[in-house]
Amino acid sequence: MSDLHVRSPRSTQLLRLATAGSVDDGKSTLVGRLLYDTKSVLADQIDAVTRASVDKGLSTPDLSLLVDGLRAEREQGITIDVAYRYFATPRRSFVLADTPGHVQYTRNTVSGASTAQMVILLVDARKGVISQTRKHAAVLALLGVPKLVLAVNKIDLVEDPATVFANISAEFNSLTSSLGWASEDVVEIPVSALHGDNVAVRSENTPYYDGPTLIEHLESVPVDAEPHRVGLRFPVQYVIRPRTAEFPDYRGYAGQVAAGEVTPGDEVVILPSGVRTTVTRIDTADGELDSAHAGRSVTLVLADDVDVSRGDVIASPADAPEPLGEFDATVCWLAEKPLRPGARLLLKHGTRTTQAIVGTLVERFNEQELTSEPSPESLELNEIGKISVRVAEPIVADDYTVNRHTGSFLLIDPAGGNTLAAGLVGDAIAAVELGERV
Incomplete structure (x- = not known):
């Protein structure tokens, strides 16, 4: 059994992905292939998909059925909403937002890609870069998505795959360059989601391509969780005052660090009031922390009894934004x-x-x-x-x-x-x- 199929308990690094593409480009099949090849679906789900595929007269399992869960979607052959999928390899864990391809669902692309560190954009090798591809790329540029993968799908269905892949890659590189992506942030991979070519396993059918498989790229690409670093931003969600005999004077401010880092002893400013104070402790359910980075949910204890309420932001004074x-x-x-x-x-x-x-x-x-x-x-x-x-x-x-x-x-x-x-x-x-x- 390949190492790809063994989940490691140490796989703690998380990559947030989204898919985008036009109708019938094969997004559902590709996502199903990712789930299948990483052993992220149960055996009874595979059995159900196999039976449904046989009922449809197919000789191989239709992996798109792993993600198109609604019967109405299956009957129409389309995906109509954003769905979040989870899978893992020995190197990383992944959260994937699978978005529909219809032009009228741009809002779903925005929703799915808004928190993505990388987007897999699909094109049909027979159609190339079309207007919907350009629309998706522009929206992803607006959202500041750091990394792109162009999956040139159905590469097995064209007569001269090497030339087709080269032409599509050149056109897409010109588009992404005009939108501000650096060349190292964009990768093109020829794939066949149906047969699994270059998804988890390198394909002998693409000798013109010597780059990584899709999963190899997803495992290894360096992605900064916070590409545009600023100082501390801590939106206050709750004010915690237990008023117990053990903690008669406790006052903490709970929330999630939205940006930057905080450590005890840091001077902070409360916004929008502008009052300054100092962080004395960082509490969690598991005890105190020496520091907390972006994405960590904690409770901050401040040195002074200042007026702080839900909706206020605790920030670093050096680069605090103007309300x-x-x-x-x-x-x-x-x-x-x-x-x-x-x-x-x-x-x-x-x-x-x-x-x-x-x-x-x-x-x-x-x-x-x-x-x-x-x-x-x-x-x-x-x-x-x-x-x-x-x-x-x-x-x-x-x-x-x-x-x-x-x-x-x-x-x-x-x-x-x-x-x-x-x-x-x-x-x-x-x-x-x-x-x-x-």
Whole structure:
């Protein structure tokens, strides 16, 4: 049995992935292949897929059925929502956001890729780079995705695979370069998800390709969990005051470190009030810590009895952001009802939710031409644009180009509570248009 199929208890390094691509490019089959080749599905699931494949008249298991779980999806042959899959190899663990390929589901691509450290973008070798590929690449550039893999799928179905792969790779490299990716951040791999070529095992059918398999690349690619480092950002989620005989005066501030690092003795500033104090302890359920990095959930104990509440941010004074009452933002509109100037919504940023008013619609982004239309009357479903926003309570946010975690927010329907838009603080559109990916 290959080492690939042995899960190591030491595989603690996590890589967050997302898939993107057009309809019928084979994303579901590729994700099913990844799960199958890493032994991440149960035997009874494989048996069920094998039986379903036989019922469909297929000679081999249809691995797409491992991920297209809904019967309606199977009948239509499409995937209609974002689904999160988990698999592991001896070197890494993976969380994969599998997004649909239909053009009307751009919002799902945004949702799936917003936290991804790498995206696997699929193209059909018979079709090459098409308009939907360009749209996805532009959206991923807006979101600041650090690494891309172009999986040229169905490479076994073209007559001259070496030439086809070379031409698609050259076109895609030109596209990603124009969007601001460095050449070392983009890799192209010829694959056949159906037969497993170059997914987990190197294929003898692609002698023109001497690079890694997809899984080898996923295991080895260096990915910084926080590519744009800033100082401490700690949104306060809860104020903990147990009021017990053992802890009569305890006051701690619980939350997750959104950026940077904190250690006891650090001077910090409470935002938006601007009050300064010092961290005395870092508590967890398992005891005290000497330090806490981005992604760690902890409770901070401060030296002074200062006014801190949910929604406030504990930050490093050296680069603390100025609280924002009005700002420009890039948004992807997710709702059927269009966005128009003057809309009154709720804005959720970190642990703070506040009322917001949309001012002007500054521009609408054309993902195909990488240009903008000024002053649109509205933003429709799946459209991306730059808007101005005014909030009732200031938010403590970094520009998205500085930090993805503290520069993102949601716009919410105050009546129904539905998410209406995903937003990025600042002008991410301008950076992409200039080929300066965030």
